[in-house]
Amino acid sequence: MSIHPGTAAKRKAPDSQSSSDAAKVRRRSPTRVNPALYLFPLPAVAVVAFFLVMPTLQAFQYAVTDWNGFSAAFNYVGLDNFIRAFTKDSLFTNALTNNLKFVLLVVVAQTAFSLVLALLLTRNSRGSILLRALFFFPTILSSVSVAFIWKFIYDPNFGLANSVLKTVGVDGGAYLGNDVQALYWVAVTQVWFHSGQMMVVYIAGLQAIPKELYEAAEMDGANKWQRFKSITWPFVAPATSIVVAYTTVQSFKAFDLILGIAGNPPKSALDILSTRIYSTFANSEFGYAAAQSIIFMAMIALVTWLQRRLLRLTPKGE
């Protein structure tokens, strides 16, 4: 270690990774890269290549066939599966619409709600820490468990929600039984399920804001809203992009929750892309299911990309 006292300090200095520095470090380094090191990532690379990348590429191949999963024979049908999904299959377009609606609802509600919770619980008091632990708790439960709990809450005859409403003399609703509302109620469940997790991401972002900024702003006479708008919000922008991106993927994949709360297969008001793909697959339409799953993947990528374009959330000072 004493061979090059200068390099460690130099490397730790921010933004010093110019190519000349890196070259210097390499030249002075007493050790070459041991070739055996290349063996270390090999198992992981092999597993990912064989079970993740290869099947994903294969999905593109299946997607242009009419394969049923069992017979040896199948035909290449070009883009027929994709055309069918968008123009002839109302089950699929219904699931697509539901899914986009669900994602939009959950992303807006969960991002706003988790930020509110985080703002209310930034202080490191005993009570805050206890409440954070409580609000985070639902995240660790299985989707099926959460689904059962909420199925009971929403049960029109014996459920918790209507029992509470009855005590104050209000007639309750049918909740999941109401096709217009069902998706909204599942969105509520999803927000209950995961807001605590996103709250924690926001708290981490909020705690990184220097206190002096607020003090200075207060001295300048900025009111609460102004302080939020010009200090808090820009500073939590990176946390917001994480929350929005993660919530998007999470709500696109609300598969488990839907199956648990609505049954398998779910009724059309609660059918989303992942449950639709599963139904198509269970119906032995492998080629068509593969095409649907490619649309699903493209959808997630598209929505995530759009969010980045529209929100343009960049960390303060970058």
Add this chain to the structure above:
Amino acid sequence: MLASLSRRAILAIYAVIIIVPLTVVAFGSFKSTQELFAGPFSLPHSLSPDNFAEVVGGQNLGSSFMNSAIVTGISVPLTLFLASLAGYAVSRLKGFMSWAIFGFLVLGMAIPAQANMVPLYVLFGRLGLLDSLAGLVVANVVSTLPIAVFILGGFMRTLPKELYEASSIDGSGPWKTYSSIALPLSAPSIAAAAIFLFVIHWNELLYPLLFIQTPGNRTLPLALLSFQGEFQTNYPLLFAGVILASLPVVVAYVFLQRYFVAGITAGASKG
């Protein structure tokens, strides 16, 4: 004053919205259906374990519990082992190779499980991995390996290189340096990743649903899901199942709460 009051009100209301359903489920698991419907909030008349006995005995939840324990017990350490090996290599290799390996492994995070489930099912069929716990282990490991590499590799890159160099000068090979320096120093991120993986693997539903046919090979979430069809409104039984399925995670959460938050947030901040 008013602001602090409304702050308290919001927090109190949300606390109630979390606590009340969980309490009703806990109480309800000891009740009969009639007792639950008569008064969901009341304490159970007796702490009779009938519902639990029924779900463990009659519904195979006991064997599902064992299956889940086996699958999770193998999947989590195996994922951590493969990911830490890769993460270590990535943190020590330089330039393009390090970037390429890391990029390749982490790219998998962008592939949702539903996207490749059809080809994976076919592949598992050919390899004889369908309807087996081994198949579930493979699926779990593969699906979470990218994010585990992301967490562990990201952490290992921040470890001071001088320690590795000192270890090399002392004559240690890569394996020795990995096991005696990189692994112990990465303990915090390994713990975080372990808890993250534990929650995911324990609660995994899609793969068992796809691959498992024999009831005896069901894991807990799948067994629970099959309840839903059989006991449409037998909520006390469903609740007993929910409690049994959640027990290990909840107990761990009570004791390791801080690490859970760190772990699941490490997973969430993948962006």
